[in-house]
Amino acid sequence: MSDLTELVLASHNAGKLKELQAMLGDRVRVRSVGEFSQVEPEETGLSFVENAILKARNAARLSGLPALADDSGLAVDALGGAPGIYSARYADGKGDAANNAKLLDVLRDVPDAERTGQFVCVLALVRHADDPLPILCEGLWPGRILHAAQGEHGFGYDPLFQPDGEAVSAAELAPAEKNQRSHRARAMAQLKQRLGL
């Protein structure tokens, strides 16, 4: 698919959109699904893959363009992988601050050694709404959950997540550093290879 010149990003999350745009660079003209509709599709899948495909198809249908979706989340080992695909809805849609407060509360008595987890990102690219062969790429970013928020960069659970090999939270990394190391960066590196970008 090296003829890809324009695509629509199937996300309504400003933090994600900024990161995806920075990673894609200038070689592809990037539009946002928000230009076509403000209505977010219901994420009814039971896996990151299903939700990524569902969001990509929806954006391709709305725009008539190839569409790239990102379904991602934080999987905490002590919680059996929760919040996982429900990461955005963990505190019933009350937003990032409420999600983070709930996670800290649920893990209050969990000792350091058991606070492991990983960020997960699945990217799905469809050439058109009914594409029978979506391109799927996955990226994982292992780390641990901190006891308090640290840092101002990034979005979502970044202030609570210390990636393995880092001395700081994901929200304390410079945006360019996060964009080289994150779950999203790892999935995007594969996607670019697949597309010849």
Ligand SMILES: O=P(O)(O)OP(=O)(O)OP(=O)(O)OC[C@H]1O[C@@H](n2cnc3c(O)ncnc32)[C@H](O)[C@@H]1O
């Ligand atoms: O579905 P779209 O419109 O793309 O936006 P969303 O925010 O609802 O995205 P998801 O359904 O994929 O939910 C992912 C949630 O996981 C969290 N998340 C994903 N990637 C993250 C990252 O890089 N840093 C921090 N939190 C992240 C964050 O809370 C997101 O809201």
Ligand SMILES: [Mg+2]
């Ligand atoms: Mg979502």
